[in-house]
Amino acid sequence: MTQQDRQRVAAGLADGLSYAEIARRLERPTSTISREIARNGGPANYRPQQAHQATSRRARRGTPAPPREATPPVDAMAEEVIEMAVRTGLPRMTARVRVDLLLSEDGRRTAAELTRRLQVSPASVSVAVNYLVQNGYVRRERDPQRRRDVYVLDDEALYRSIVIGSQPTLEMAKAATAEAEAFGPESPVGQRLAKAGMFLERVIQDTIESADRWRALLA
Structure with missing residues (x-):
């Protein structure tokens, strides 16, 4: 990496960008960015000038890369999983x-x-x-x-998160049904709310029943 690349890495970290986003802007693999940051102080202590000088010294000495960097680093793999989790909200x-x-x-x-x-x-x-x-x-x-x-984080975590995460939507479905009754089942608003409530309730019930049915896979 050039010194300018490293300055852009530092700027990305300062702006709170993910490794994947920094890599995209530099048109480099996420694993390259992860290794660069990990071996030069980590995200909290990365300094582009010192990183560039340290890399130059390692190159002059012919120092082999640490064993941890000889294989795909956990940081790079973890960052991809984190990005997927963030995209889900x-x-x-x-x-x-x-x-x-x-x-x-x-x-x-x-x-x-x-x-x-x-x-x-x-x-x-x-x-x-x-x-x-x-x-x-x-x-x-x-x-x-x-x-x-x-x-x-145990084997039941996925099951619990699905059941707990379904509750707000189920409450929303019940509220829509109650509002439909208040507006009157024959009114346009009442019919719209009744349909929405029924749809949400059926979908959530199916989700919970499916989670119950396949729960044994987590055992």
Whole structure:
């Protein structure tokens, strides 16, 4: 990469762009951007001038790349999964926490571990895990020995998230049906609301029944 490329990487990080978006703007693979940032201080400490000088020194010494970079880095793979989660509507910080749990060996992290690994504030992790717990993506366990919470992404997480995520739409369907009655079933507005309520209720019921039917696949 040229020094100008590295300056654009730093600018992208400062603007909060994802690795994938920075790569797109530089017309380079996401894995290249991920490796560049990972071996030069990470997203919080990346400095383009120092990165360029360090790369030049490594080239002069003929220093081999670290073993971790000889294979596709986890950061690059994780970034792609994060981007997909964000496109579904998940907040980016929340998506980062969820993906880090997903890619962990046992699906378990403490808040301190998440803070250290993602290089973010404890408050950011707290907001993210609370969202994930409330929406069924992860569950909270208490470690009695160390008196701290452990966040767990288990095999039932997908099932819980589908069931919990269906509830707001089901409530919307019931509200539409109630409003249809209030406007009168013969009125144009009442008929429109009744159709919408019936459609939403049937779709959500089918979704929950399907989740129940295939739940055993997660066991």
